[in-house]
Amino acid sequence: NPLMMERAMLCALEIQRMEGCNASVITGNVKLASNGLEGIYRHSRENGVLYFKLKEPPRIEQDGDRLNIIFTDPVMYEEIVLKPDILVLEEELRPREEDEEIARLLGIDVGPGGFLQEDNIHNLPVRSNRVGIYVVGSLRGPLGLRDGWTDVGNVVLEVRNLLGKGKRVLPKNKVKIHRGKCTTCLTCFRLCPHGAIYWDNRAVISPLACEGCGICASECPMDAIQILDYHDDQIKAEILNGKQRLQLDDATPWIVAFCCQNSAYEAGQTAISFNMPVPRGLQMVEVPCAGKIDIDYIMSSFEYGADGVLVLACHKDNCKSIKGNIYAELRVDNTRNMLDEIGLGRERVEFKTIASNMPVEFVQTVHRFETRIKDLGPTPRSFLF
Template sequence: MDAKTLILGNSRDAREIAEELLEKDGDVIVAMPVGIQHAGLFDDLHAEGKTGKLEIFPVAGSFSCSGSVGRFSLTFNGNDKPVTRTVSSIVIADEVERKPNFSLYGVGASSGVASLSQVYEWIESGSGPEKKILSGKRIAFLAGLVEESNPVITEEIMRCALNLQQEFNCQTYIFTGNLKVAGNGLEALYRKTKKAGTVYMKFTETIPDIQVEKGGNVTITYIDEIIRETFKLNPDVTVVDETLHVSALSQDLSNKLEIDTGPDGFIQSDNVHRATVFTNRKGIFVSGFSRGVQTKGDRQADVGSTALAVLNLYQQPPEKQAGKAEINFTGHCVGCLTCFRVCPYGAISLDPKVVVDPQACEGCGICAAECPRFAIKINAPVGMAISERIPEGEKTTDPGDFKPSITAFCCSRSAKGAGDLATCMGYDLPSGLKIVEVPCAGSISREHLFSAFNKGADGVLVLTCHKGNCHSEYGNIYVHQRVDQITGALSQLGFEPERLTYKTIASNMGTEFAETVSAFEKDLFKLGPSRLKPQG
């Protein structure tokens, strides 16, 4: 595999990732959107001492991506003509977009009202008219008074206030609701700002009244919640906090690269299997503000984690998945594209027919279970396919000696581990329990469930990961829908729907596993033998 990585994003995090890779013999391509700030952010990485090669080219407009880990093929619209590159991995590390909360406080930008970012620009300038605006003035910060803030903004406000106190001889005030100081070192920073002279006004019951007078002057009227007295402050500059949003670039990239996002739009879903910098697609990593609102320390940790993940990929390329999906085009596949839509790993593409990439395929089996034409199979050693491992139930001989046969489909990453743990803990599990381990609960098809009953199971358990913990993201959701459909059908057919049960369980829940299967056995004792059970 070529040690070549594409970095998308205009941030210092992206620069530091590029620097670490270049120092470890990795070649780096930086695609820089035309007209953005910090255009020279990566320029000095051409300096001596870097053993990898760096290529920077401007991108004007959209791009396309095909292929998968180890050989992503990308075509960009450059300044003059399309540029095509092939890379082994992709890193997304963009800045965050900031929106000043002027409207939340009923104010607008003026000579006496500024956003947090604008004040930082004045501080960095440190001379000229900006120095005049700040020097010796009273500066009031509005932080999280209307909507909850976050540790990132809290840290920026406190550092800004500290700088103004020490370098510009200002008197600073921070009007805040719930002060977010849970980040690393923020409590110490809070004490440091107080020692430097910053005055904190905290509000839990009331919100200060903020009025903009003629000429742009601001009057802040507030009630001290300790002594219950009303006070007024007329700051020279009022600084409004900001809300952080995922950047337009990150949003665009998540769509084009088919990456799952969280509820707030940041790249990377809230899934334990994606920690820390991984995505649902092999070889695509996300870092810093592209994956969430993070403190400086967290973003620095992401830099190291991302570089390490990329370097590990260079050294240990992904092997072809043994249990990969295969599509039968001889009379079965009708091109409905169901598999293309449901694959959580982006392993199925159109070229022009549907094609399974063996390196990207995780063998989860969702595509096979969802295919309406049974045109997909998951390659497995002889006797190891799910359908071949569904056990035969014990035949009924004497109704008085009935012992329920239970077929439990268990996800390999959760319920199977819980079952093993229950055994190690010494729990007495039902004698008729037979576990069918599956790579992902999403691979359990309707046919598998009906087959279990046809083979004599008195009851069928489907035990999956908790919501948000499925490695395939949606496998547990798909199988839950199938179970609901089948239990509804069984009820209409006069067959007890209680014989089919769905439950989520984690690998460390041995006790819960034992309780679940034992309770299910008791329910089956009440129901008696299944009418589909072979008679002995």
């Protein structure tokens, strides 16, 4: 961690300046990814501090009332034995004990080590999984005061973007709950990654907090929740009309690829715009998040005649809805088991992660899948709707 590295270098430099003292720092990579650390590192070396950057931890052996540190120097490839008068272990910054309760009260996800920011690239620098709740400084990780003040500035910008001139314009009916179908099971309340659903004698979705990912809609056992522009009927109609639009012959496999609009769909569109060769029978179905991909969509694709289904999501820790890719992969696993049970075969469904800047990998993925489907042959007519 850069903060720990800074403290270690400053302490080593202070020791080196003492008469009759020499300081050595044994580390892995020297983390200098913060303002001023490169200068401190260079200055400490010029004053005689030795740095040993090891790939493997050293051995520590007892030698009477002293400790010997034994390791192989990565430059000279010779065994070195240090016999220090004082051995200091690296500090470890941990979150406060009360942070766990704060996270529970605010409904925010914690990250590695229990800090109050989940490890997701879309949270950087100061966002949490909930709109309007921000995490700064050492609350979100081992950060120093300098980085903390930078976070304060970032929060000011985030709040300004959130509030604008005091009003936010939102799509009308962004999410709708069918009260006649809702059985108040609270599945949506428990699963919403953004804390956008609250209880007021019934499940209520806050349009200000909702990100429109569709996880709640896909997990609702009664299909009582629908997302604007991504209604179940709309998506199924798009699938049903796909083969006709593609005008495929019987020899060309029809592959339905459900693509997250933030990653795989952009990669696919980039591939097409650069005239990269994609399978003729590929139909891309855009979804707001892979978490919106329902098992029913996959099974309906086969009922309508699809020969294979791809589910393409964001990479781990890169999903804007935090867990959308995780839910999608779980549903694919469940679908595979169902396909095995009915005799269609699990090989006809595939889950992959693709980033928006990976058009080449997108093309490679769909071509590999097409080759597999060609080997399997068309979907048996007995399974068609």
